[in-house]
Amino acid sequence: MTGTLLDDLYRDILLDHYRAPRNHRGIAAPTCSADGANPLCGDEVHIDVAVAGDRIVDIAFGGHGCSISQASASMMTEYVKGRSVAEARAGVEAFQQMMVTAQAAGIEGFDDIDALLGVAKFPARVKCASLAWKTLEQALAGEGGAVTTDERSAEHVRGI
Amino acid sequence: MTLTAHAEPGARLPFDLARIRRDFPILRREVAPGVPLIYLDNAATSQKPVQVIAELTRFYRDHNANIHRAVHTLSVESTELYEGARAKVAAFIGATDPREVIFTRNTTESINLVAHGWARKFLRAGDEVVVSEIEHHSNIVPWQMLRDERGIVLRYIPMLPDGTLDLEAARQIIGPKTRLLSITAMSNALGTIVPLEVLIPLAKVQGAVVLVDGAQSVPHLPVDVRTLGADFLAFSGHKMLGPTGIGVLWGRLPLLESMDPFLGGGDMILTVSMERSTWADVPAKFEAGTPNIADAIGLGAAVDYLAALGMDEVRRHEIEITDYALRRLGDVPGVTIFGPPDVRSRGGVVSFALEGVHPHDVGQVLDTKGVAIRTGHHCAQPVMTALHVPATARASFYIYNTVAEVDTLASAIESAAAFFHRGGVGI
Numbered sequence: 189m190t191g192t193l194l195d196d197l198y199r200d201i202l203l204d205h206y207r208a209p210r211n212h213r214g215i216a217a218p219t220c221s222a223d224g225a226n227p228l229c230g231d232e233v234h235i236d237v238a239v240a241g242d243r244i245v246d247i248a249f250g251g252h253g254c255s256i257s258q259a260s261a262s263m264m265t266e267y268v269k270g271r272s273v274a275e276a277r278a279g280v281e282a283f284q285q286m287m288v289t290a291q292a293a294g295i296e297g298f299d300d301i302d303a304l305l306g307v308a309k310f311p312a313r314v315k316c317a318s319l320a321w322k323t324l325e326q327a328l329a330g331e332g333g334a335v336t337t338d339e340r341s342a343e344h345v346r347g348i
Numbered sequence: 349m350t351l352t353a354h355a356e357p358g359a360r361l362p363f364d365l366a367r368i369r370r371d372f373p374i375l376r377r378e379v380a381p382g383v384p385l386i387y388l389d390n391a392a393t394s395q396k397p398v399q400v401i402a403e404l405t406r407f408y409r410d411h412n413a414n415i416h417r418a419v420h421t422l423s424v425e426s427t428e429l430y431e432g433a434r435a436k437v438a439a440f441i442g443a444t445d446p447r448e449v450i451f452t453r454n455t456t457e458s459i460n461l462v463a464h465g466w467a468r469k470f471l472r473a474g475d476e477v478v479v480s481e482i483e484h485h486s487n488i489v490p491w492q493m494l495r496d497e498r499g500i501v502l503r504y505i506p507m508l509p510d511g512t513l514d515l516e517a518a519r520q521i522i523g524p525k526t527r528l529l530s531i532t533a534m535s536n537a538l539g540t541i542v543p544l545e546v547l548i549p550l551a552k553v554q555g556a557v558v559l560v561d562g563a564q565s566v567p568h569l570p571v572d573v574r575t576l577g578a579d580f581l582a583f584s585g586h587k588m589l590g591p592t593g594i595g596v597l598w599g600r601l602p603l604l605e606s607m608d609p610f611l612g613g614g615d616m617i618l619t620v621s622m623e624r625s626t627w628a629d630v631p632a633k634f635e636a637g638t639p640n641i642a643d644a645i646g647l648g649a650a651v652d653y654l655a656a657l658g659m660d661e662v663r664r665h666e667i668e669i670t671d672y673a674l675r676r677l678g679d680v681p682g683v684t685i686f687g688p689p690d691v692r693s694r695g696g697v698v699s700f701a702l703e704g705v706h707p708h709d710v711g712q713v714l715d716t717k718g719v720a721i722r723t724g725h726h727c728a729q730p731v732m733t734a735l736h737v738p739a740t741a742r743a744s745f746y747i748y749n750t751v752a753e754v755d756t757l758a759s760a761i762e763s764a765a766a767f768f769h770r771g772g773v774g775i
Contacts, residue, residue, distance in 0.1 A: 194712070194713060194767065198709075198767070198768075227725075228724055228725075229708055229724050230725050230738035231738075232738065252738055253706065254706035254707075254708035255705075255709050310712070313712070
């Protein structure tokens with residue numbers, strides 16, 4: 189039964205995205221980008237977005253972290269690429285709702301992402317899955333500047 | 349009536365692992381049906397024996413009253429228990445005068461008390477505070493704050509790749525401008541035992557004050573302030589079988605007397621008029637407001653428990669189990685162990701990485717096997733930076749852990765490797 193619980197969390201599609209992340213690269217001339225961190229886990233994600241008109245024409249991510257944070261970032265980039273900024277924002281909202289309610293979002297294009305549903309049962313891991321989405325939201329709000337999703341990123345400690 | 353915590357003070361008990369385990373009710377619980385708890389997160393906090401839990405209950409049931417301020421029976425009893433706990437803690441660390449023991453919330457507060465009460469009063473711009481690269485954030489951030497406020501200079505003794513400190517560099521860094529050496533006795537992230545017998549004399553020759561962060565050492569190693577050579581020793585109750593919310597700052601009496609109070613309020617004053625106040629004597633000067641009476645008394649019971657086992661026996665047990673864990677985990681394919689290879693140079697902490705599996709995911713798989721470990725940066729980000737890893741998985745041991753539990757840990761790590769390398773089937 190412990191296997192069932194773990195299999196629920198680590199679905200095959202999630203592990204596939206972790207091992208072969210999509211859009212794991214940089215963008216030469218992003219129109220906006222953001223950095224996100226879960227300082228307590230050490231998960232870090234960097235997101236570059238290229239917006240033309242109201243459309244996300246390219247998106248890429250970098251960074252490192254656990255399988256859930258990285259797979260979620262990979263799935264997020266696949267979902268938003270080619271969509272409008274408004275659709276991307278709706279996707280962020282739908283994802284956050286999914287983590288809160290533990291119900292499938294049931295929206296078009298979320299097929300792989302629904303595999304992250306199991307994460308909602310593990311409160312300690314929700315922040316891992318949410319990191320890339322929150323960072324995307326910040327990037328889209330950032331008007332081309334880089335922002336950080338978590339202000340506890342321990343600048344004090346890095347100053348040695 | 350004399351109110352003692354439990355058993356006879358000074359009575360020595362044999363180190364009987366089965367009996368010890370029976371004293372910890374939580375070790376009998378399951379984290380899921382059929383999955384017993386294997387608690388290996390002791391560097392974060394220890395579990396509590398029935399003797400400590402019973403002492404807390406007994407205080408609230410039979411004696412609860414505020415201390416120091418009333419003539420009624422309960423207040424007299426509470427005061428006697430609270431001050432009795434102070435005396436027990438003092439004896440446990442070899443302090444001859446219980447007034448040198450200040451009750452705080454935890455190690456962090458104890459270090460901040462020195463930063464506010466001593467360093468802010470006596471350090472000037474350009475004075476140097478020396479720490480190390482393997483400190484817990486609680487022994488870095490207060491000094492960075494003081495640096496930003498007062499212009500002191502903060503210097504770090506670097507870590508070598510094996511997790512030990514660079515003693516040659518330390519000889520260069522500790523110098524005439526050093527006013528304070530604030531150093532951990534044992535790294536919480538790697539288990540490294542710091543050679544204080546080398547470092548403290550280097551600081552003392554320069555006339556510097558020495559603060560030892562004993563959060564990891566006092567619960568696990570014999571510590572005696574009479575031979576330590578330090579001026580301050582900070583530690584937490586909850587990592588040594590005691591309750592959360594109670595910690596200790598030990599300091600040499602003349603230093604404590606020279607310091608300013610940290611918080612102002614009730615219980616820390618001698619007199620108060622509309623114009624001015626005068627401070628109470630040590631330790632009351634540093635214990636403003638109603639203190640954490642019950643948990644201090646609980647810590648007294650914890651200290652009784654450890655003293656009855658004997659800290660040399662605690663250390664012997666932890667060397668045995670850590671030595672086994674280093675060999676057993678070292679044999680697991682894909683496991684890299686961080687920190688000193690010599691078991692005598694480390695406490696009961698094994699920080700490791702599993703190739704291709706993030707520590708967070710290792711911890712998640714282990715939890716399904718009932719094995720509780722810590723994953724993350726362990727509040728020691730400079731250590732992670734020096735090791736070039738974002739995080740590690742950490743198993744840490746205490747008096748109740750067994751080699752059988754280490755076997756379960758090792759096979760759970762093997763399961764995690766199999767799970768992530770095979771694609772999530774067959775665990």
